[in-house]
Amino acid sequence: MGMMWRAMDLLFGGRNMIADTAEVWRENAEASGQRATQMHSAALNQLAAEYARPQRGWFDGVVDGLNRLPRPMLALGVLGLFGMAMHDPVWFAARMQGLSLVPEPLWWLMGVIVSFYFGARHQAKTQDFQRDMLASAARVPQVVSQIRALEEPAPTDNPALSEWRTIAGGKAATK
Known part of the structure; x- marks a missing residue:
C-alpha cells in the first residue's frame, strides 16, 4: 500500500x-x-491597540488624581457651606462678607477658569459619546444581516421532512 x-x-x-x-x-x-x-x-x-493606555509612571498617576479633585471638592465645599450656615450663622456671615470684598474682575476670572475646566471635560465626554455612537452605527449592517438570517424560513427541500409532514398530516386528519 x-x-x-x-x-x-x-x-x-x-x-x-x-x-x-x-x-x-x-x-x-x-x-x-x-x-x-x-x-x-x-x-x-x-x-x-487603539484604546490601550500607554505605560505610565507615578507622576502621571498623581496628576490624574489631582485632575479628579476639583469636582468633588466644589460639590463638598458647597454642601459644607450650607451645613456651616445652619450650624454657625455668624461664622458663615463673616465668610460671606469677606467674599463680598473680592473685586468683580476676579469673579469673572474664576468663572472663566471653572467654565473652561468643566467645558473641556464636557467636550471630551461628548467626543467619547460620539465615537461610541459611530462604532455602534458601524455594526448596524452586520446586526441587520444576522437578524434577516434568523428570520429566513428553514429550507423545505428536505425529502425526508416533506414525507414526515405528509404522514403526520394524514394522522392528524384521521384523528
Missing part, C-alpha cells in the same frame, strides 16, 4: 487533485473559517 501512495505522489505531485479541483468552484470552508478568524482577531487587536 505504501508503494502505491508513493507512486501516486510521484504521478500527481503529492497533492489531493480532487480537493484542488473542487476548490475551483467551491471555497474551502476550513480555510475560509481560518481567514475569518484571523481577520476578526486582527480587528480586535487593532481596537485594543
